[in-house]
Structures are given as structure tokens and as C-alpha cells.
Amino acid sequence: MNQTIASDSGQLDTLRVHAADNVCVALKDLPAGTDVTDSGQRITLTEAIRHKHKFTLTALEPGDTVIMYGVTVGRATRPIAQGAAVTTENVEHSTASSTPQAKRGSWQAPDVAHFQGATFDGYHRPDGKVGTANVWLVVPLVFCENRNIEVLRQCVADALGEDPFREYKQLARELLHGSSGEPTPPPRERLFPNVDGVRFLTHTLGCGGTDSDAQALCQLLAGYICHPNVAGATVLSLGCQKAQIDMIKAAVQARDPQGLRPVHYLEQQASQSETALIRESLTTIFDGLATANQVERTPAPxxxxxxxxxxxxxxxxxxxxxxxxxxxxxxxxxxxxxxxxxxxxxxxxxxxxxxxxxxxxxxxxxxxxxxxxxxxxxxxxxxxxxxxxxxxxxxxxxxxxxxxxxxxxxxxxxxxxxxxxxxxxxxxxxxxxxxxxxxxxxxxxxxxxxxxxxxxxxxxxxxxxxxxxxxxxxxxxxxxxxxxxxxxxxxxxxxxxxxxxxxxxxxxxxxxxxxxxxxxxxxxxxxxxxxxxxxxxxxxxxxxx
CATH class of the missing domain: 3.40.50 (Rossmann fold)
Known part of the structure; x- marks a missing residue:
């Protein structure tokens, strides 16, 4: 892992990655007729080879294996001359087991003396994990809630003054109406300085699929809700979909058996109105941000x-x-x-x-x-x-x-x-x-x-x-x-x-x-x-x- 790339000639033009390889990589564009020296052997390129592409070190016949990184990476489908380009026209996918270069128990760890005792400043969670970020998560159990997720996204961005697309929106206004000459207003002071923001997920699943799809979705969402970078979550459900609230609650409990992470579950079909659902959702988000903001970064190994x-x-x-x-x-x-x-x-x-x-x-x-x-x-x-x-x-x-x-x-x-x-x-x-x-x-x-x-x-x-x-x-x-x-x-x-x-x-x-x-x-x-x-x-x- 510590070597630099260099060819036999000392020029940074070509590279044979492994001694067993029968192809070489062009590190820059090489015209036809270029002479390449590899392991003392002189090879003349029969055609131009574009940088990043490979050419043969020996002539190959149909059925011969193409070897790179010391492993089989293809099979010749027609004769390939020495010094010719390897392409989809003359090589097809092929693999073959061989004696592995690795061996169990033989790994030599790199020298990490420079990093001994090094730490990063992260968010320590009650379960012992450490986050590299601190976000509140808003997720739908079914695609029917994607619109409500988008409404919440826009409302929260406007309330916090943290719209990531502020410059693009200004650009669109200028393109349509011309420049007003007024600069884009600066972002507001962050209300929750220890929080990296609110993240809103959308997807196309949750209903109409198989039971296993619904279970997999709930397990995936639980992985996000219980992620060390997540302080807590608001979950929106329609009510009638396959991915039920009980399913995701069970998935979250399996990862967080002590219930250390706050999660709020809201169901639209049990709500008085969409307005009521949005109000309750926003309340959980802003309360969650206030709680998340109490956690500060501290050193972690x-x-x-x-x-x-x-x-x-x-x-x-x-x-x-x-x-x-x-x-x-x-x-x-x-x-x-x-x-x-x-x-x-x-x-x-x-x-x-x-x-x-x-x-x-x-x-x-x-x-x-x-x-x-x-x-x-x-x-x-x-x-x-x-x-x-x-x-x-x-x-x-x-x-x-x-x-x-x-x-x-x-x-x-x-x-x-x-x-x-x-x-x-x-x-x-x-x-x-x-x-x-x-x-x-x-x-x-x-x-x-x-x-x-x-x-x-x-x-x-x-x-x-x-x-x-x-x-x-x-x-x-x-x-x-x-x-x-x-x-x-x-x-x-x-x-x-x-x-x-x-x-x-x-x-x-x-x-x-x-x-x-x-x-x-x-x-x-x-x-x-x-x-x-x-x-x-x-x-x-x-x-x-």
C-alpha cells in the first residue's frame, strides 16, 4: 500500500498492477506505435490506447484469461495481438478461483503511531455509541406521507432560516424577473447551534409490496432512527399500509431495548385533520431540536x-x-x-x-x-x-x-x-x-x-x-x-x-x-x-x- 506508481522505464506512462497480470494500464493517452518496456520486454502498441484503458502484454487467443490485480477479470472472445487494446469487442466477463494472495492470520497492521491517542469530537449517546453529527429525523412509513414530509421540510426550513437552496431560489428569481440589485439576505443565527439540522426521508415503499419488503423497510428505518448521528425521530404513518407502526416500533425496540432515543409516531387516519397532523409533527420536531441541542461535542477515541x-x-x-x-x-x-x-x-x-x-x-x-x-x-x-x-x-x-x-x-x-x-x-x-x-x-x-x-x-x-x-x-x-x-x-x-x-x-x-x-x-x-x-x-x- 505504500508504493508509488512507476513503470519499468521510470516514466509514468503505464502500469502493470500485479506481477501475474497479462494486461497493462495506460496512465495517459498513448498513440499507436508507442514502445512500452515491461519487465525488460519491449512491446509496441498496435493501436492507440486511451488513458485508463488496458492493453495486452502478450498475444491472447479466444478462451484465454485476462488477468489484472493478479486475478481473472475476463476472457478473450477473439484473437488479441500483443500491444492491442482490451475492449468489450474482444473480452467478456469471466472469473476463476485461484490461490488467494491473502492468508488468514497473516495481516500486518500498518504503522499508526502517529494516530495513537488521537480523538474526534463527537456526540456521545446514552447507549455508548458516538455520533459524528447530531440531527433530528423525520420519516414516513409509506409513500403516501411523502407530501406531508415535503410540507414539513419547507416549513421547518423557513422557520429556522436554514434553507440550503436559498442561493438557487435567488438565481431562479433573477433569471425570471431580472436582478433586483438587492443582495441575498444572510442566513439567520442558528437557534440550535449543537444540532446539524433536521433530515427528512422520502421513499416509494410501505404499501403494495410483499410482507418481507415491509419488514425490511421498517428494519432499515429503525437503523436510521437508532443511528448514533440521530438524536430522535418523528415518524408519519397513514394508517392502513403494510408497514405498520407496531412493526417499526418492534424494529426500534430490538436496536434500542431500553428506549433511550425519543421517537414520536403519528398516524394521519387517526388525526382530526391534515392541519392537526402538521401541527403535531412540527411540535415534536421543534421539541426534539431543543432536546438535541443540549448535547455537545466531546472527545471520543x-x-x-x-x-x-x-x-x-x-x-x-x-x-x-x-x-x-x-x-x-x-x-x-x-x-x-x-x-x-x-x-x-x-x-x-x-x-x-x-x-x-x-x-x-x-x-x-x-x-x-x-x-x-x-x-x-x-x-x-x-x-x-x-x-x-x-x-x-x-x-x-x-x-x-x-x-x-x-x-x-x-x-x-x-x-x-x-x-x-x-x-x-x-x-x-x-x-x-x-x-x-x-x-x-x-x-x-x-x-x-x-x-x-x-x-x-x-x-x-x-x-x-x-x-x-x-x-x-x-x-x-x-x-x-x-x-x-x-x-x-x-x-x-x-x-x-x-x-x-x-x-x-x-x-x-x-x-x-x-x-x-x-x-x-x-x-x-x-x-x-x-x-x-x-x-x-x-x-x-x-x-x-
Whole structure:
């Protein structure tokens, strides 16, 4: 994890990631006829290779495996000359088990002497957990309440003077009516300085689905209500839907058996009027804010941090820079007694043997195998397969098979032992690295990471994405500097120097962990929070990939 990127020639033009690989990555655009030296062998490119894309180090025949990161990431479908581009026209998705590079009990923890005794300033909860934020949550049990949620959102924003879209609204008025010449009024003084705001969830579930969908929704919402970043919640129910108040009460009680977190349940069909419902809801919200404001940030050990890791809009550099960088941070956090959560099971396809080899015991390994197999069976029932995972954007920027994407995506989990495997909506209970069964869909997966208890999320991207989360701060890490510059309003950290060979991954990981501590302490505000990117999409299981 501490090496810099460099080719045999010393030029930062190409990279063979693993000694066993038979493809190489172009770190910049290379014209046809370019001579590349790899392990003393001279290769002439037969065609132009775009940066982030791969070319062959040896000639391949139909059926030959394509190897990258030391694992099988595809199979040749036609003859490919040495020095030719690897594309969707000549390679298809393929995986194969092989001798894993990892071995149980062999992990060497990174040097974390610099962080020994380090703390973050968090919100200590009565159950012993520590939040990196302090929000009041408003959630609907059924989509029929989404309108009321939106009414409450607008009313609360107006009352608190904390409208995140104030500048956009002013822009719209100017575009329609012309500039009035009057500056946008400054935001009001915060009435509740120890509270990070009110978060409002909406969704499309709760009625008309299966009983298991309703139970899963209630379990997910309970994970949010009982999240360490949440001070309490207001829950709106219509009354007749499948996801009943009794169901969510049971789910909340399972996570909070002592009833330490205040939760208010309101039912519209039992209310005198919509006005009465809105009045009662606003009362619970404002009373809740007053109570939440009594809690102040105080120091907490890094062992109280649980960081979920996610990738979206990945490119051909993600697995070389941003993902291994995030993995190095997770390794450091685990060495300090903290926790990480790696999700997106379709993007672990092809590296299962590596993760199994890292499992702390046989029962953990068996659960991972069982959940992966069950997911694949469910996907097959709806005519889907993990091989369908790469998006057009992924493919355009060099990730042409799911196995290739997965081999790079798994780097987000670092090298530490896998101590637990969680099914969707299950809470994280063990310190260390856990695997969480979610789809590869960015928002569905990020939603699940927070639901399982991640109180901070690191999100890597090579193409750029505006995804955030309502309760958990999300840090965006760019795989390349061009993206970090172009979308500076969205990106928090640039992993591009790794691609240029300017800095070792380990050194940059220390800087990123420091940013995580600043974020967890409320001293750094992630771009996703500043832009009010509060995305929430429950997974309707067995349908999404």
C-alpha cells in the first residue's frame, strides 16, 4: 500500500498492477506505435490506447484469461495481438478461483503511531455509541406521507432560516424577473447551534409490496432512527399500509431495548385533520431540536468511528488510486480499534476467494459464500447477472467487465481481516472490517451503509457523482485530478497524485484519515452536506443490481 506508481522505464506512462497480470494500464493517452518496456520486454502498441484503458502484454487467443490485480477479470472472445487494446469487442466477463494472495492470520497492521491517542469530537449517546453529527429525523412509513414530509421540510426550513437552496431560489428569481440589485439576505443565527439540522426521508415503499419488503423497510428505518448521528425521530404513518407502526416500533425496540432515543409516531387516519397532523409533527420536531441541542461535542477515541466505503461513477483509475487509498485508511482505522464496512456484493464478484481467505474464521467465510450465492440466485430469477453491472460510463473509462471493476472496487476494503458478514439491514456489532450485502447501486448501497451504523462514509469516484446521505457525512474522493478540479464543488479529496507518482499511498492515507477526523469532529463540512445531497433509496431486494 505504500508504493508509488512507476513503470519499468521510470516514466509514468503505464502500469502493470500485479506481477501475474497479462494486461497493462495506460496512465495517459498513448498513440499507436508507442514502445512500452515491461519487465525488460519491449512491446509496441498496435493501436492507440486511451488513458485508463488496458492493453495486452502478450498475444491472447479466444478462451484465454485476462488477468489484472493478479486475478481473472475476463476472457478473450477473439484473437488479441500483443500491444492491442482490451475492449468489450474482444473480452467478456469471466472469473476463476485461484490461490488467494491473502492468508488468514497473516495481516500486518500498518504503522499508526502517529494516530495513537488521537480523538474526534463527537456526540456521545446514552447507549455508548458516538455520533459524528447530531440531527433530528423525520420519516414516513409509506409513500403516501411523502407530501406531508415535503410540507414539513419547507416549513421547518423557513422557520429556522436554514434553507440550503436559498442561493438557487435567488438565481431562479433573477433569471425570471431580472436582478433586483438587492443582495441575498444572510442566513439567520442558528437557534440550535449543537444540532446539524433536521433530515427528512422520502421513499416509494410501505404499501403494495410483499410482507418481507415491509419488514425490511421498517428494519432499515429503525437503523436510521437508532443511528448514533440521530438524536430522535418523528415518524408519519397513514394508517392502513403494510408497514405498520407496531412493526417499526418492534424494529426500534430490538436496536434500542431500553428506549433511550425519543421517537414520536403519528398516524394521519387517526388525526382530526391534515392541519392537526402538521401541527403535531412540527411540535415534536421543534421539541426534539431543543432536546438535541443540549448535547455537545466531546472527545471520543477513534475506536468509536465506523466508516462505510462506497464507489460510484468509477473509472479505470479508481482501482489504482482512490480505492486502495481508502482501503489504506480502513486498515489504519482497524489497527486503531475502529471499524469499516465494505458493501456492494456484485462488485466483489471475482475476488470472493481473496475475501474468504481474509475471513477471521470459517463461520464468517461460510456466511459470505452463502449470501453471495443467494444474491446471484435472486438476480438470475429476474433475468439479471453480475456481469451486467458495469455502466456505460464505467466501460467508456476503462472498466469493461464486472470482474475488472470488482477487483478494483474491493481495494476499498484494505487488507485487514473480515470479522463479520452482514445481510442487508443488519447492524454492525463487531469492531473491525465487516462485509455488507447490498447492490452496486450507489444510493441503495450508501443508504444501507448508514442503516447498518456507519457514522462516516468515504465515497470514491472517477467520473463524479453528487450522492450523499441524510444522516451520515459523506466524503468524496476523486481518482484523478482532472475530476477533482472540474467538480471541485463536489469533491473533498484528490487521489490523483498517486497516479502521477508524486506521493505514496500510505502518506496520502494519513492525510485522508486526518480529514476523516476533522469531518467526524464537525470542523470540516463535506461538499455533500454543504450541497444538501441527502439521498435515500431502500433496496427492493432481488430486483436491483
Amino acid at each position: 477513534l475506536s468509536k468511528l465506523s466508516i462505510g466505503v462506497e464507489c460510484g461513477g468509477s473509472d479505470g483509475f479508481s482501482g489504482l488510486s482512490a480505492n486502495p487509498l481508502v482501503g489504506a485508511v480502513i486498515d489504519r482505522l482497524v489497527a486503531l480499534g475502529g471499524s469499516g464496512i465494505l458493501s456492494e456484493f456484485p462488485e466483489l464478484c471475482g475476488v470472493e476467494h481473496e475475501l474468504i481467505a481474509r475471513c477471521s474464521d470459517d463461520s464468517v467465510a461460510e456466511r459470505f459464500s452463502e449470501l453471495m450465492a443467494a444474491y446471484q440466485r435472486h438476480a438470475a430469477l429476474v433475468g439479471a447477472d453480475f456481469s451486467m453491472n458495469p455502466s456505460p460510463g464505467n466501460i467508456r473509462d476503462g472498466l469493461i467487465t464486472d470482474a475488472m471493476k470488482s477487483a478494483g472496487a474491493a481495494k476499498k476494503g484494505g487488507d485487514s481481516p473480515v470479522v463479520d458478514v452482514l445481510d442487508y439491514i443488519e447492524p454492525q456489532t463487531r469492531a473491525g472490517l465487516s462485509l455488507l450485502c447490498t447492490p452496486g447501486n450507489d444510493v441503495e448501497s450508501t443508504t444501507a451503509l448508514a442503516g447498518s451504523g456507519a457514522n462516516l462514509i468515504m465515497f470514491t469516484t472517477g467520473l463524479g457523482t453528487p450522492t450523499g446521505n441524510p444522516v451520515t457525512p459523506v466524503l468524496k474522493i476523486a481518482s484523478n485530478t482532472a475530476l477533482a478540479t472540474r467538480m471541485s464543488d463536489v469533491i473533498d479529496f484528490d487521489a490523483g497524485p498517486i497516479i502521477r507518482g508524486e506521493v505514496a499511498i500510505g502518506e496520502l492515507a494519513d492525510r485522508l484519515l486526518e480529514l476523516c477526523i476533522e469531518t467526524a469532529s464537525g470542523r470540516y463540512r463535506p461538499r455533500a452536506v454543504s450541497l444538501a445531497q441527502y439521498d435515500f433509496i431502500p433496496w427492493k431486494r432481488g430486483v436491483s443490481l
